[in-house]
Amino acid sequence: xxxxxxxxxxxxxxxxxxNLPCNHSTISGNEYVxxxxxxxxxxxxxxxxxxxxxxxxxxxxxxxxxxxxxxxxILPHATLRDTAVYYCIVRVGMDSSYKLIFGSGTRLLVxx
Amino acid sequence: SQTIHQWPATLVQPVGSPLSLxxxxxxxxxxxxxxxxxxxxxxxxxxxxxxxxxxxxxEVPQNLSASRPQDRQFIxxxxxxxxSDSGFYLCAWSGGWGATDTQYFGPGTRLTVx
Numbered sequence: 001x002x003x004x005x006x007x008x009x010x011x012x013x014x015x016x017x018x019n020l021p022c023n024h025s026t027i028s029g030n031e032y033v034x035x036x037x038x039x040x041x042x043x044x045x046x047x048x049x050x051x052x053x054x055x056x057x058x059x060x061x062x063x064x065x066x067x068x069x070x071x072x073x074i075l076p077h078a079t080l081r082d083t084a085v086y087y088c089i090v091r092v093g094m095d096s097s098y099k100l101i102f103g104s105g106t107r108l109l110v111x112x
Numbered sequence: 113s114q115t116i117h118q119w120p121a122t123l124v125q126p127v128g129s130p131l132s133l134x135x136x137x138x139x140x141x142x143x144x145x146x147x148x149x150x151x152x153x154x155x156x157x158x159x160x161x162x163x164x165x166x167x168x169x170x171e172v173p174q175n176l177s178a179s180r181p182q183d184r185q186f187i188x189x190x191x192x193x194x195x196s197d198s199g200f201y202l203c204a205w206s207g208g209w210g211a212t213d214t215q216y217f218g219p220g221t222r223l224t225v226x
Contacts, residue, residue: 032212043202043217044156087155097169100215102148102155 003027003090004103011109018075020106022088025069032091033064034100035073037084044087044102047073078110114139116218118203124224131176131190133221135203138184143205145186146215147178150200162186163208198225 005023012018024033032051036044048055048062050071055062061074075082087105091098115138125131137143144163148156160178162168168178175194179187186203200222204215 030211034214036217041200041220041222043204043220046214046216049212049214097161097163098213099158099161099171100156101158104155 003031003092003101004088006086006088006103006106008104009107009109011111012078013111014080015077018078018082018108018110020073020075020086020088020108021070022072023070024088024090027068027090029068033062033068033071034089034091035060035062036087036089036102037082038087038105039081039084047086049091078108080110080112082108083110084108114205114216116203116205116216118201118218118221120221121219122222122224124226125193126226127195128192131188131193131197131223133188133201133203133223135186135188135218136184137205140184140205140207142183142208144208144213144215145180146204146206147186147188148202148204148217150202150220152199156202160188193225195225198223 032049034049035047038044047059048057050062050064064071085105085107087102089100117136146161147159150156158171162180165180176190200220202220203218206213206215
């Protein structure tokens with residue numbers, strides 16, 4: 001079972017920030033949070049991951065709460081091409097046999 | 113840079129027929145390799161993973177099998193397809209570099225069993 005819960009759908013206006021929440025209240029101290037997105041009929045695309053500190057890359061920012069029970073993915077200036085299903089995932093396991101357990105994700109619709 | 117290929121892109125097969133899906137990775141050596149399946153409107157389910165040639169672990173009991181004949185080649189097979197095998201099959205690779213290892217996915221194969 002997935003260790004994360006996400007809203008099934010969200011929308012935002014083009015050019016505005018998209019803030020996608022994720023709850024992972026049972027996360028363990030050494031488990032990373034990963035975000036992927038999947039555009040229709042394509043393979044998932046890696047976005048970002050983090051452990052306890054906030055992270056930023058060219059695609060997005062990841063804000064993890066101090067207790068690590070939730071996180072938010074921020075797309076600072078959403079475009080129409082950001083319309084996709086966004087998956088928040090807790091990585092289970094530390095060695096080479098770790099698993100990414102996908103839930104149902106959040107379907108983000110960016111409106112013109 | 114690394115690239116991952118899957119073929120075929122789409123496949124329509126009758127129930128009871130065999131299956132062979134292929135995944136290859138370029139630009140890296142000794143990758144971890146993964147097979148996932150995605151049913152319509154659902155998240156991804158891990159089927160198999162491999163940390164090396166002839167080292168394959170199965171996550172879900174089923175009529176599918178996986179093989180890794182070469183370092184960068186991963187094959188998903190079935191002797192007799194079931195209707196429930198329909199779905200979107202995704203191969204992924206990772207470098208296996210410890211705690212922050214990241215999986216990268218291929219374009220997928222859409223399988224319809226009739």
